[in-house]
Amino acid sequence: MLRVCKEPASTNKNDLVAFFSLSILFVLTGNALLWGSPPFERFLGIEESRAADAVQATPPFTRRVTRWARPFLPAASALYALVESSPAAAAVSPHIITMTKVRASIELRKYLENADLTEDDWIGALEYWLVDVWVRYYLREPRTPKFSVGDEEEATDSSSTSSVITEITEVVEEKEESKEIRPEVGIQCNLDAEFAEAQQLAKKQELAPGARTLDDVEGDWRTGRRITAGESMRLLKQGIMKLRDLEGAFGNDEAISIRRTFYNLGSGIPFKDYDYKYVVESCCENVVGYIPVPVGVVGPLLVNHVPVFVPMATTEGALVASTMRGCKAIEMAGGVKSYVYDNGMTRAPVVSFPCAGEAVCLKRWMDIPENYGVVKREFESTSRFAQLKRVEVIVDGCLVFLRFVAFTGDAMGMNMVSKGCSASMRFLAEEFPRMKMLSLSGNYCVDKKPAAINWINGRGQSVVAECVFSDAIVKKIFKTSPKEIADASTVKLQIGSSRAGCLGGSNAHSANIVSAIFIATGQDAAQVVSSSMCSTQMNVTEEGQLYVSVTMPCLEIGTVGGGTILPPQKTCLKLMDCAGPATVPGEHTKKLAEIIAGTVLAGEISLMAALVNDDLVSSHMKLNRSKLDLYPAEEEKTRTKQRMLLEKLANDIPQRDPSEPKQKRIERVECSNIL
Ligand SMILES: CC(C)(COP(=O)([O-])OP(=O)([O-])OC[C@H]1O[C@@H](n2cnc3c(N)ncnc32)[C@H](O)[C@@H]1OP(=O)([O-])[O-])[C@@H](O)C(=O)NCCC(=O)NCCSC(=O)C[C@@](C)(O)CC(=O)[O-]
Ligand SMILES: NC(=O)C1=CN([C@@H]2O[C@H](COP(=O)(O)OP(=O)(O)OC[C@H]3O[C@@H](n4cnc5c(N)ncnc54)[C@H](OP(=O)(O)O)[C@@H]3O)[C@@H](O)[C@H]2O)C=CC1
Known part of the structure; x- marks a missing residue:
């Protein structure tokens, strides 16, 4: 039976702890404001028999939350009474309970766990504590995410900012002045x-x-x-x-x-x-100019029924021609179907503890949903777009690696995830004072190194694309048959790659296409390492057609941030209709991933055909070796060097003086003669 109590119905410590767990729960569900809201108050004042009706009367989301809340109602009732009978607590506690600062809520829980409720003045102590927390958390400036990284709390100090502004203004004025004189x-x-x-x-x-x-x-x-x-x-x-x-x-x-x-x-x-x-303070330092790289365009590539033109920046002749051939065949085959099936950018800090037992404690602590929720909250407070999906924790001796996996909207997300991780780790450092942060990146992420974890679990956008080519198309465009391509693919892509111990390399040349699109669209070129990981399959179907698929689990790409903001690179993204942020965050990046996978498929099938036909060398001699007389002076220098060397060698051979008597010829003596 529930009832409103004028006296605390329960000063039971466990009930209070439970109540504050509830407040954490509310915060986690984003419904912290439930405290003080009509349905909640109604619960405090109604009998249990009517509770079900009240639940039905509330909107669906609130209903869900209030259902979770039911076991905690006696404790809530107790706190309600406490608040009513104590003006200071009444003033402060709504802020605590409705606070977006979930950390304070956790502190409250800790406080109550350690508080001695048998003492006479425990309510006074709690009031004092509440006021202190309120001052520390509620009055603290909220963190506002900014476009660039490294903008932590110092930036909110308005007095220092204004003094900087004054200084800058003075400098500018002085500059103007000195210009005149x-x-x-x-x-x-x-x-x-x-x-x-x-x-x-x-x-x-x-x-x-x-x-x-x-x-x-x-x-x-x-x-x-x-x-x-x-x-x-x-x-x-x-x-x-x-x-x-x-x-x-x-x-x-x-x-x-x-x-x-x-x-x-x-x-x-x-x-x-x-x-x-x-470029400045965004893409490069000590700038002296730029390196122009030729950009070719392939297409139309029919991806998910939409024709696209794909820019490729490369210096490898024959690559664009080959991909173009693949695009043509794909168009004739009715297009490539491409699907992003997962996403998540990762960053994995590594920390150490005095012993393995404490390392295990952190792992167990992270396994508790409430705790994970707080870590997530900290992470997401640093960005408008980042959403933490999970933290994969592994223990190694007294070390712990925490692999944060996050949705990053239309950004590739490395800065974003690193920033979020940093905030979460600061929070963990407070929770685990004996934890020592060793490195924000513990290489369990894994960024820019070939790694099985990326190949298996994925990183960035995980995408698969497929297309079926009729026998006629294969014959017309690739001058070969589905069976020949499929057989070659088994031998080269599966057996050859396996014998060589390739990691993520059961493909023909995915890196060629990925790097060319990366350079054209301002992606981080070093991420070609994982981004080009690709499993290519080429099989003959029962109908005698050629089924081709490419699966790329780690496309680390974005359409905002990094080099994508540079005007030429942005133009390349615009060509594919996926520049900048999408209306629904993440949709542009998804589209780009689908296009890249489709283009990789075009390149894979074309190169396999060239290998089957033994066209690789001839096409590269035609399109990939300059016919210009590029190094005439160098060649002449090399020839002169060689001539001089020969002359020197000739001079070093001792010349026989014709007047000297001829040396007596040494007779070859057979062993048998001696014996
Ligand atoms: C070069 C081709 C395509 C000729 O192949 P082809 O069949 O003689 O070409 P085609 O003249 O019959 O034309 C067919 C289509 O190809 C395209 N095409 C054809 N030529 C051009 C061109 N100049 N510019 C633009 N597009 C071109 C174009 O779409 C054309 O259709 P059309 O426009 O005539 O209706 C072929 O021989 C080929 O694909 N060669 C392989 C080249 C290649 O894939 N190189 C990639 C680099 S290899 C590498 O780096 C990795 C490696 C090999 O080491 C990895 C490994 O270990 O396997
Ligand atoms: N720090 C590191 O460890 C590493 C960094 N890099 C580099 O990181 C850079 C990329 O980092 P990344 O985080 O992708 O980019 P940015 O650092 O440029 O961050 C993306 C910015 O775009 C804002 N944004 C606006 N609209 C959107 C949207 N729709 N979706 C997502 N974000 C949006 C974000 O807002 P908000 O501020 O609200 O999040 C954020 O400020 C590259 O230059 C890369 O080379 C590469 C590897 C490692």
């Missing part, structure tokens, strides 16, 4: 033709009589006054200024020009017509 005479090497001239000028400025002293120049630079490019060169050469300070002093374009002069780069690496604002 001292016209800029720095080197200007924005145009290749002016490069040599700019260097000369820089030299002159460095050595000019009456040039300002280094101390003066340094002083101006350090106080944010304008210095010339020539002066910056002097500071750089003396090691006073660092190359990375250039952007701050000059702006992006001029900084790059100065750096190019410093490295004496000449005009070999292009740098013009590029918007460096997307």
Whole structure:
């Protein structure tokens, strides 16, 4: 029987502990505000016999939660009474119970577990404690995720921010001022033709009589006054200024020009017509220009009934042609079907404990859903998009590896997951004071190294694509038969790869297609290691057709963040209609994964056909070896070197003096003669 108590119905410690477990439960289910909400209050004031009606009267989600809540109702009733009879607790406890700071809720539970409820003033102590928690958690500034990483609590200190802003404003004003009184005479090497001239000028400025002293120049630079490019060169050469300070002093374009002069780069690496604002503090440091890589396009590739054109940046001739051939065959076959069947980016910190027993404790602690929920909450507080899916915990001696697996929306997610992990680990460090954090990445993630765990469990987007080619298509486009391709595939992709001990490599050249699309679309190129893991199957169907599938469990890709923000790379993503964030987070990345898998299938079938037909070398000699006379001077040098070496060898052979008597010929003596 339930009833509202004016006196605590129960001061039983266990009941209270149970009640606060309930509050944790509410927080975890996102329904923390239930406290104080009509259905909950109704529960406190009704008889059990009417509870069922009240449950029915509430909306479905609340109903679910309140059903869970039923076993805890006596304890809730007790707390209600306590709150009523204690004004301080009444003021504070709703905040505690409705708090989004679940950590405080956990603290409350801990407090109650350790509290001595036999003491007279235990309610007073609890009140005092509640106020303290309220001050620490409720009044704390909420964390707001920002676009970039590394923006932790310091950034919320408004006083220090405003003083920085004031300083910056002053510097800018000073810069403007100094511009007026001292016209800029720095080197200007924005145009290749002016490069040599700019260097000369820089030299002159460095050595000019009456040039300002280094101390003066340094002083101006350090106080944010304008210095010339020539002066910056002097500071750089003396090691006073660092190359990375250039952007701050000059702006992006001029900084790059100065750096190019410093490295004496000449005009070999292009740098013009590029918007460096997307690069700075995002994609590269110490920038001197960019490396152009040719981009080809294949398609239309019919993926899930939608024709797409796929950009591929590569320097391997014949690759685009080959993939194009595959796309053509796929189109004739009615298209490739491609499905993302799982996703989750991973990061696995490693921690140590004084002994294995404590390591096991952490694993057991993580296995408790409530605890996992708090860790998840901490993780997700760092991003608007990251959703922790699970933490896989393994113990190794006194070490624990925690593999966090998270949905990361349209981002590839490595920064995001690392940031979330970092927050969760900070929380765990408070829970386990004897735990020592060894490394945020314990290599159990596994990023950028070939690893069976990725191959088996997947990482990033896990995708499978398939297509069936009729005998006629195989004959027309690939000039061979389904059986020949299937047989070759068994021998090469299965037996050959297995004998070689390939990890994730039962494919022909998935890495070729993956890397070309990665470079074109601004993915992290080093992640080709796992992303190209692919199981390719080619079998003859009962109808004599060729069934081809590619399964790629670890496509580590994104359409926001990283290099995808650079305008050319973004254009490539736009070509496939999956640039930037999708309306439903994650949909663009999913689409890109499906397209990549389809393109890999096109490349796989075409290369297998070329191998069956023994076309590989001929096609590569035609499309993959330059016909230009590329190294004439080098070849001449090599020939001269060889000639000189031969002459030297010839000279070193001792010449016989014709006047010397001929040496007596040594007779060969057979062994048998001696014996
Ligand atoms: C080169 C082909 C395609 C010729 O193959 P083909 O059958 O003589 O070509 P085709 O002239 O009959 O044309 C068929 C279709 O191919 C495409 N195509 C054909 N040529 C071009 C071109 N120039 N530019 C663009 N597309 C081209 C195009 O779609 C064309 O249709 P069409 O446009 O005429 O209606 C073929 O010989 C081939 O695929 N060779 C294999 C090349 C290859 O796959 N290289 C990948 C690199 S190999 C490697 O790095 C990995 C490796 C091999 O070491 C891995 C391992 O161990 O296996
Ligand atoms: N740190 C590391 O250990 C490693 C980093 N990298 C590098 O990490 C970079 C990629 O990290 P990643 O986390 O993908 O990218 P970012 O660091 O650029 O983070 C993605 C940003 O996009 C925001 N965002 C906006 N819309 C969406 C959306 N629809 N879905 C997802 N996010 C959205 C996120 O918001 P919000 O802030 O709310 O999350 C976040 O700020 C690459 O440069 C890569 O080379 C690679 C390997 C390891």
